Amino acid sequence: GQNIDQPTEMTATEGAIVQINCTYQTSGFNGLFWYQQHAAEAPTFLSYNVLDGLEEKGRFSSFLSRSKGYSYLLLKELQMKDSASYLCASLDSNYQLIWGAGTKLIIKP
Amino acid sequence: GAGVSQSPRYKVAKRGQDVALRCDPISGHVSLFWYQQALGQGPEFLTYFQNEAQLDKSGLPSDRFFAERPEGSVSTLKIQRTQQEDSAVYLCASSYVAGATYEQYFGPGTRLTVT
Numbered sequence: 001g002q003n004i005d006q007p008t009e010m011t012a013t014e015g016a017i018v019q020i021n022c023t024y025q026t027s028g029f030n031g032l033f034w035y036q037q038h039a040a041e042a043p044t045f046l047s048y049n050v051l052d053g054l055e056e057k058g059r060f061s062s063f064l065s066r067s068k069g070y071s072y073l074l075l076k077e078l079q080m081k082d083s084a085s086y087l088c089a090s091l092d093s094n095y096q097l098i099w100g101a102g103t104k105l106i107i108k109p
Numbered sequence: 110g111a112g113v114s115q116s117p118r119y120k121v122a123k124r125g126q127d128v129a130l131r132c133d134p135i136s137g138h139v140s141l142f143w144y145q146q147a148l149g150q151g152p153e154f155l156t157y158f159q160n161e162a163q164l165d166k167s168g169l170p171s172d173r174f175f176a177e178r179p180e181g182s183v184s185t186l187k188i189q190r191t192q193q194e195d196s197a198v199y200l201c202a203s204s205y206v207a208g209a210t211y212e213q214y215f216g217p218g219t220r221l222t223v224t
Contacts, residue, residue, distance in 0.1 A: 030210065031210060042215035042216055042217050042218060043152070043200075043215050044215070045212040045213065045214075048210075048211070048212070087151050087152075091209055091210065094167075095208050095209045096154050096167075096209065097152075097213075099151030099152050099153065100151050101149065101150050101151050102149075102150070102151050
């Protein structure tokens with residue numbers, strides 16, 4: 001079957017760094033997306049990785065290892081507005097996005 | 110410019126009623142996706158349109174669910190004879206390229222509650 005695993009909830013302190021991990025097992029693989037979703041709002045795109053390695057975009061970076069079926073999202077210099085759910089999604093062989101349940105990130109002052 | 114809009118934002122339906130949910134994608138976007146999101150879960154794929162063609166409807170949970178995009182812009186998701194298990198947020202997303210290999214822009218969703 002297809003499976004995306006990510007932690008349910010994480011807590012971090014304002015100004016710190018947090019890493020949200022995601023492991024995936026999907027039928028085929030055509031890339032890994034990260035989206036941010038604030039409560040009761042629409043998901044918004046953060047990153048897309050299809051090749052191994054780290055991609056940096058401002059305070060957010062995303063890493064992919066295809067051989068390990070593993071990705072992480074790294075958030076630096078955390079701000080209170082980063083409190084949200086972070087969704088990992090794998091693009092399978094049918095080019096359908098298979099989504100994880102999301103990691104709720106709580107930022108404390 | 111305007112983003113993806115959906116209406117209504119909230120819908121309460123009695124079990125057995127039919128509902129129609131509307132999505133206005135970003136103008137010129139080729140791809141349109143519908144997702145169902147239960148509370149505390151990630152979105153689940155329902156169906157995909159490339160322009161007016163429905164290329165993938167494998168995620169529709171039953172034949173009570175029907176989607177259309179007749180002119181390649183606005184789309185409607187219809188649910189017939191609603192059941193309590195249909196209660197969820199229905200998200201629409203669009204993308205300017207064909208397929209799902211690019212950023213999708215999501216609407217705010219329609220929260221459907223079936224009583």
